[in-house]
Amino acid sequence: MESNMVFLPIILAVLGLIFMFIKMSWVKKQDAGDEKMKSISKSIKEGALAFLNAEYRLLLIFSIIASVALFVISQLVETTHWIIVIAFIIGAIFSALAGNIGMRIATDANARTTEAAKTSLPKALQVSFGGGTVMGLGVAGLAVLGLSLFFLLFVAMFVTGEGSFYDEMTVALEALAGFSLGAESIALFARVGGGIYTKAADVGADLVGKVEAGIPEDDPRNPATIADNVGDNVGDVAGMGADLFGSYVATVLAAMVLGNYLIRDMSSVTPFTDAFNGMGPILLPLVIAGVGIVASIIGTFLVKIKDNSAKEAEVQKALDFGNWASIIITLVASWFLIRWMLPETLQMNYFGEGLKEVPSRHVFYSCMIGLAVGALISAVTAYYTSLGKKPVLNIVKNSSTGAATNIIAGLAVGMKSTFLSVILFAAAIYGSYALAGFYGVALAASAMMATTAMQLAIDAFGPIADNAGGVAEMSELEDHVRERTDILDSVGNTTAAVGKGFAIASAALTALALFAAYVTFTGIDGINIFKANVLAMLFVGGMIPVIFSALAMESVGKAAMEMVQEVRRQFREIPGIMEGTGTPDYAKCVDISTKAALKEMILPGLITIITPIIIGLLFGAEPLGGYMAGVCVSGVMWAIFQNNAGGAWDNAKKSFEAGVEINGEMTFKGSDAHKAAVTGDTVGDPFKDTSGPSMNILIKLTCLVGLVIAPILGGHSANTHKNAKEIRVEMKDAGGDQVEAKITVKTTENGETKTEVKEVKGTDEEVKKEIEKHE
């Protein structure tokens, strides 16, 4: 079993995918309602697929160019194999596939949720959460499957035992980085494009429909209403799916790279050997991810409410219960996995402090830190963005003196929310590093991401419920249906905000792990910001998230303007729209959003990918490290600031729906204060749905690009040691007290390597003595 450990995550991933198909067919079997509902659902699905198809055509061009560039790199750099191109392409396809599966099921589940809500709220939750589950398992299953299969392939290709294990494994992991790069590139475009699409449609539909024409949200007379509902799917579902797929892959990859580094550290003391082909620390994160899939499946069974009388609190509790169950299962499993797969004592090289002995349970504590900080940062996010809490109430209060004070208050809330989040995050870095070095940091991130399937199920359930409400409104169903979908939608809004807190926390930890992997890949001594060129690039890196956000916000503005003009034109030129006798041209609005989103996502996408390449080639590895750090530091601040300001503005506006007390007076929708709050929400929309969430991908992709070009910038540090001796032992149980061992001794002198292989069989003691001879 142990020596074929890599098959375990493959089996678990396939299990997840099988369960996904079962759940998918269950959702599809549900009744999709009457003809009108079906037709609306179909329009949304078609619009969403039309966007995805148009996006894929554009991404195909990008992928071809990127593949050629990668191929050229692989030809120039000795240690990079051309197979990285294949990994990149498959990574891109898997990422797109993950988004696509999610979007198809989400657009199938919306009308079915509405239909279920006619009779039963528990059923409606089951259907909408079922849709989310399909997406979550699709993303997690594909990620673990892709990573494991490629790892199997690359180990077979590159880890032949001819060169040093560390160097060969580095080549294998570098090729695997291609898979991650492909996934993350698609994620960037999907997130930015989806974010622009959804907000352009939303703002366009609201400004003309709600404000100018005075018709309610999701009213079928509004030409942009289908585009608006499509937007929820391409932004919140497909965009988020690709985003988390990318995070998940990147996190596990980074942990594997650092596992390899750990093996090297340990080999410097005694030959590293374990039952897992000497790859335990590398396989551990992959296995934890696989176990997380099973834990998530178990968790989904626990998400249940009893009857139609349930309110938001019960639904939230059901989701929380399922979530915590899967987290705790993963944590308990990690304890045993770590004991099983890691040696009891690890030797880790702490930068500047030399080799330290670290008990393997410290890795488990790092995992706990990761989970704790993920949960706490989510809680901080919830505090700053939730209805009825002080920050949102403060924005509400400031709405009474006009839009300006509302905006100032919202900006201040977003800014202030960085305090606790960053302190927690810094504590996580500090703590997990102190416990188990950068391997600890990477495993903290891995643990956080292990239950991605469950997280995503909870996240994706929101937009499905939102769409279900839209279908109910457009089909003019009875009020109690909309009330039920509204309960689900409201919970979905909270989980969306919390999910963003989780996403940025995991992205930041992932970026750090990638950053650590980058330093080890390039073999530089560290990143010293006392060198002026490194410091200069730290500043340049700090500027990129700001510019990226500005471009994303401007794009939303431009696209929304076009949409506004089109909606106005339709109201003006199509007779009978307002009376309900004329049919609006929904497709035209979908088309405008699609074209604008695709056009506008190109520039920010290219800046993200090309800038680190230019800096790396012009200035070298260490300044690029400074640049990466700058992007991370600034990106984390701007992500938290924008997400939380946007979330707080949104709920400040929503507060007026139920009525709020300002200076002793109850204030409602339609008041001047409410109008000021609507202005704040409109500013917050691109913050929280376009530029804010893009920061996650920006920081991860920056570090990934760095990682992929690392071999060009500096040779692997192992290569720089011209004289080295490496001993590698593979042991197998040979029945009784006998063991078989294959001892490989590699001696490098003046750059030339000689390899000696010896196979021995005997008792444990005998084999150990034989090994010692070679040291």
Next chain:
Amino acid sequence: MESNMVFLPIILAVLGLIFMFIKMSWVKKQDAGDEKMKSISKSIKEGALAFLNAEYRLLLIFSIIASVALFVISQLVETTHWIIVIAFIIGAIFSALAGNIGMRIATDANARTTEAAKTSLPKALQVSFGGGTVMGLGVAGLAVLGLSLFFLLFVAMFVTGEGSFYDEMTVALEALAGFSLGAESIALFARVGGGIYTKAADVGADLVGKVEAGIPEDDPRNPATIADNVGDNVGDVAGMGADLFGSYVATVLAAMVLGNYLIRDMSSVTPFTDAFNGMGPILLPLVIAGVGIVASIIGTFLVKIKDNSAKEAEVQKALDFGNWASIIITLVASWFLIRWMLPETLQMNYFGEGLKEVPSRHVFYSCMIGLAVGALISAVTAYYTSLGKKPVLNIVKNSSTGAATNIIAGLAVGMKSTFLSVILFAAAIYGSYALAGFYGVALAASAMMATTAMQLAIDAFGPIADNAGGVAEMSELEDHVRERTDILDSVGNTTAAVGKGFAIASAALTALALFAAYVTFTGIDGINIFKANVLAMLFVGGMIPVIFSALAMESVGKAAMEMVQEVRRQFREIPGIMEGTGTPDYAKCVDISTKAALKEMILPGLITIITPIIIGLLFGAEPLGGYMAGVCVSGVMWAIFQNNAGGAWDNAKKSFEAGVEINGEMTFKGSDAHKAAVTGDTVGDPFKDTSGPSMNILIKLTCLVGLVIAPILGGHSANTHKNAKEIRVEMKDAGGDQVEAKITVKTTENGETKTEVKEVKGTDEEVKKEIEKHE
């Protein structure tokens, strides 16, 4: 002459102060107008002084606590002398004095400018610019005088020749850092307090007066109008004066520290000797600063316009001419000073690259880079914030669809403006370091700051003209008077925006120089962000400017709310205000602003000062370095973002005054688009006048605090070398071809130092041989 070089800056500083007194008495001799004007001017002056006095009382408490803390530090750390406390106190007093002088003359000059504008625009410019000149020379003169005198004292006290020159000089410069710390601490409180004051009064006066009561700006019926005019003085004059005083001192100090470091580098090759008591590189920045004062005086004579027909463009041209003249004079003088005061070839230790030979003219090129980048960043700022340029026009266009789109556009402009500014800034670091190491970076900053007197004269002229307009309005003078002061005011707005660009550029370079000084003071190897604790603190540092900005903005909000309620109360309760028969209670509004500003400035001030101390003590020198870098990177972004967004919103609003074309239609004041623009401007006010400019001081003060506590965190690097030999030679001309030389040889073995002194006299050749014997 050469060996008493330190007296040159003293003489030049005194010259500047004498000229200041001449100019001051000239301004005071001008006619201050009729009784009403005098009374208004007096009210403004009294309000401003009342604020300053209240502020001083609070700062006295702070200074006492800080002094005690410093004294404790000086007792605990061997290398820190208690005299640093005196330096700190004098620094604080000088900084307060600089602000005070400026504010007194500004409040004297306002009514006199109005009176002059009755008959002559050239005269009005002369008076208002004269007021600015007094302030500029006061700041520069006090800064150079204080630095030089303390330097003289500390050299006499500490550089006795008993220990190594480098170590003794380090102690002297550390004590001098106390002077800078005192200055910068006061600057922080003055900037933040002044910024809160001015915006609370401004927003309060506008919201109730302009919007609710519908009376024009500066109308005497508005109870907050005096507070508003006082605010211009305490924020834009006293606050800015203290800010630039702090920058100026910190820049020169940092350059001196790096000069000492340069001497050490050069001593490691051959004994360092020059005609300036072996202190040429340390004295150079001080002398350049002194020469800059004279250059500024010459420049002020060139600021002139011909006649009353002059418009904004002519006034701007006159200011530009004077400014460029003083810059070019300084630059030319620097060329000769560098040739005279530095050896032709310098040996500099480049981190990680070892010792390099650098021709001294490279230091001059660094100065040129500093001046060029300062000018270019100012130009970028002007582009993003000027009337009629694309960014402002874009905000204007987006105002037509409401406040939300105006806000989004403004935020995007601020964010986008970081791009070029940061690229320029990074290029400055990169270039000046490549040319002449961190000494080059520090001299780039010094050159940029050398003409501070002129810069400040131009900056301070703006609020004087603004106040002059207020006096004209409140005294109900003829329209042509207000038109003339409006021309000056309008130019003043542009120079204020450009001045902010210059201030952040210089603050950032200064912070870098301080950062470099910090690394050398602590004697650490560098700041490696690949260490997890350093990286964690980089994130914490990055968060501080965000939190600081949030606190400052919230403070303005709270204070403005109080002001709004008071103004509303007065309108309600004092009979006859609106008819002009009742007199508003101006003093009450002044009092509210004063109290609110003082209360609210405490928390951000303490965070700035205490956080680095805690981090340094808890985590050590290298993590503190990471923290400092985080504050700098994030602070620069947020400063540029906030200043430029605020400036652009302001001018977008102003665009409507003359009328703008939006989608082919002329749009004016009072339109919906204009109202949206007013909202944007209100959001921008705390951005550009409170939180934005505070970032400068935040980053400088963080680095200064680090510098002052550096000796606690790690011994000087020289002390860590237990075995060392240092040779020092002082040469004097002894008539004919004879020279006298005093050779001091210090040998340190196992921490014990022996000193041998030998005096020789002979020809150049003979003395050189004698020196070589000791090497």
